[in-house]
Amino acid sequence: xxxxxxxxxxxxxxxxxxxxxxxxxxxxxxxxxxxxxxxxxxxxxxxxxxxxxxxxxxxxxxxxxxxxxxxxxxxxxxxxxxxxxxxxxxxxxxxxxxxxxxxxxxxxxxxxxxxxxxxxxxxxxxxxxxxxxxxxxxxxxxxxxxxxxxxxxxxxxxxxxxxxxxxxxxxxxxxxxxxxxxxxxxxxxxxxxxxxxxxxxxxxxxxxxxxxxxxxxxxxxxxxxxxxxxxxxxxxxxxxxxxxxxxx
Numbered sequence: 001x002x003x004x005x006x007x008x009x010x011x012x013x014x015x016x017x018x019x020x021x022x023x024x025x026x027x028x029x030x031x032x033x034x035x036x037x038x039x040x041x042x043x044x045x046x047x048x049x050x051x052x053x054x055x056x057x058x059x060x061x062x063x064x065x066x067x068x069x070x071x072x073x074x075x076x077x078x079x080x081x082x083x084x085x086x087x088x089x090x091x092x093x094x095x096x097x098x099x100x101x102x103x104x105x106x107x108x109x110x111x112x113x114x115x116x117x118x119x120x121x122x123x124x125x126x127x128x129x130x131x132x133x134x135x136x137x138x139x140x141x142x143x144x145x146x147x148x149x150x151x152x153x154x155x156x157x158x159x160x161x162x163x164x165x166x167x168x169x170x171x172x173x174x175x176x177x178x179x180x181x182x183x184x185x186x187x188x189x190x191x192x193x194x195x196x197x198x199x200x201x202x203x204x205x206x207x208x209x210x211x212x213x214x215x216x217x218x219x220x221x222x223x224x225x226x227x228x229x230x231x232x233x234x235x236x237x238x239x240x241x242x243x244x245x246x247x248x
Contacts, residue, residue, distance in 0.1 A: 001062070002078045004040070012036040019069045026064055028207045029075040041073045045080060066127040079098060084113035101128035105139035112147050120147050138165050138173045142180045149184070158184045175204035179212055186219075195219050 012035025019038065023031040037060040043054035050189030056076040066071045068103040089108035104123070111120035123129075124144045132140060141163045148157035161181045165174055181199035198219070201212035 001059075003059045003062045004037075004052065006040065007034045010036050010043075011038050012039060014039045014092060015069075018204055022067050022069050023064070025067065034060050034070060037063075038069060038073050041077065042135065045077065049236065050077060050081050054081070065099060068100075068133055071097065072103065075106075076105070079110065080177075082113070084110040088114070100129060103134070104128055104132060105143050106138055108140065108147070109143045112143065112150065116152055119149050120144075125187045134165060135173050138177050142177060143164075145180055147185060151188070154188050155206050158188065175210065175212075178204065182212070182215070185216075193218065 012032050015035055017039060020035070021029075023035055026034065037056045040056040041053045041060070044050070044056065054074075054077045057070075059078045060067075060070040061074050068130065071090050071093045075087045075094065078084075078090060088107060091107045094103055096105075104126075106125045110118045111117075111123060121144065124140060124147075129140060141161050145157040145160040148160055149152070149168055150162035158181070161177060161184065163177070166177055166181060168174055178197055179201045182194045182201060185191075185194035185197060195216065198212045198216045201210055202216065205212060
């Protein structure tokens with residue numbers, strides 16, 4: 001099959017050392033080509049051009065089907081596309097090839113996406129889950145909480161988020177955990193507590209990854225009206241907008 005074009009400026013050296021170690025099982029020429037395609041997967045996923053990312057990921061797998069990084073890239077693209085069955089297959093292959101369970105939170109989320117909530121919870125409670133690092137434990141807690149919410153079990157959803165990292169505001173990914181916690185509190189009708197946790201999210205989410213600021217504005221009754229010229233007008237809920245003064 002024809003392979004997607006590779007820009008000359010992409011060398012493959014952009015990948016981290018761990019991926020290059022995996023590619024050492026290939027010939028030098030093939031390893032360089034696969035590395036460049038893996039870089040392009042990341043580039044196009046970042047640009048939200050998933051079809052092009054898929055073409056590069058499939059090419060990488062055709063050329064290096066037993067390299068975990070290639071299978072993981074294809075799984076990530078499928079996951080982004082909502083093709084949870086294919087993503088789960090690729091993630092399982094990565095685990096088999098590498099012996100690592102770092103993709104377990106995504107595997108649980110794939111089971112959730114396929115509507116298999118019981119299997120998702122069983123996988124989340126498997127022995128491999130206890131071997132996860134801090135970042136993966138945070139992601140797993142968020143996914144399990146989502147499964148519980150799907151099942152209408154809001155109290156259990158809140159409990160799933162009460163992991164040790166919840167109150168560690170400086171750890172990577174904690175603001176997403178805190179956001180899920182605040183959102184679940186709000187769903188339970190515990191508005192004051194939710195507001196406190198949304199405030200924590202705002203303090204920790206330096207890159208604006210969440211919409212915690214907007215959620216706080218909603219709770220405080222602040223609405224933004226788009227004026228159409230790049231500016232916003234602030235209105236307080238329950239108060240009529242101030243009318244323009246009549247022109248002379």
